[in-house]
Amino acid sequence: MTQVDGLSRRERQIMDIIYERSEATVADVRGALPEPPSYSAVRALLRILEEKGHLQHRQDGPRYVYLATVPYRQARESAMRRVLRTFFGGSASRAVAALLDMEADNLSEDELQHLAGLVDEARKKGR
């Protein structure tokens, strides 16, 4: 999901978990995995992801805390563009329409008002 490509199944799961939580320890990652493999297995994956340059870690007391090397926003944009291309022919407006359609019931009046403002702002900027 994350960025370009080249990640395997587990690797991708792990990257997603890390982006979802900003950073995570081995135990965090393991706890978030659907059918968690052994502690060792998770550690190995994290090490490999670090070798490949997707992750880095810092020491927090006795344990490692992993975080992504590609900044959050950049990864997010990359993921969005990919969905855009794959499912919306690259059209952001079609994607927004789909989101509104999917989530209309879960959006509060406040949120909708805010979005209306953003759309308006974009229109002003356009001309």
Next chain:
Amino acid sequence: MTQVDGLSRRERQIMDIIYERSEATVADVRGALPEPPSYSAVRALLRILEEKGHLQHRQDGPRYVYLATVPYRQARESAMRRVLRTFFGGSASRAVAALLDMEADNLSEDELQHLAGLVDEARKKGR
């Protein structure tokens, strides 16, 4: 990217290509792959994806045309929800905001107007 998970790197690439084009022949898929492996390799992947139930094929003259078994809309929603969860804490409005921010310059006045209408509609539906 597509649905739940469990796809390997190439498998995922191929599924994305198929969703992007609705359907595709072996040559189509191979042509769309970044660093295309042999024709045989692509065929093998397609066969495996079909075995796993992600694809099906029909005969078109002498060749196979592959298409996804999971309907387009469902796969699309699944992919969206995944990005939502991973990068937007599940918030659709944050995702919409990011899309507008990313693509503001590429959105036409017509599209923006249309979106404004959709937001308005959602607000009416809400109350």
Next chain:
DNA sequence: CTTAGCATGCTAAGATATTAGCACTGAGAT
């Protein structure tokens, strides 16, 4: 001081994915 718990370093086996190669078939061109 010694033990138990929890963390990492390192290594190797096992499972899967990825690729290529060869055999076969059918259609159209010479």
Next chain:
DNA sequence: ATCTCAGTGCTAATATCTTAGCATGCTAAG
């Protein structure tokens, strides 16, 4: 008729991913 091209069926080797296991060090409790 036969040659060649473009397709599929099938199989096997290679690469990569995924997992587990053992050794080690550090810290806190008994």
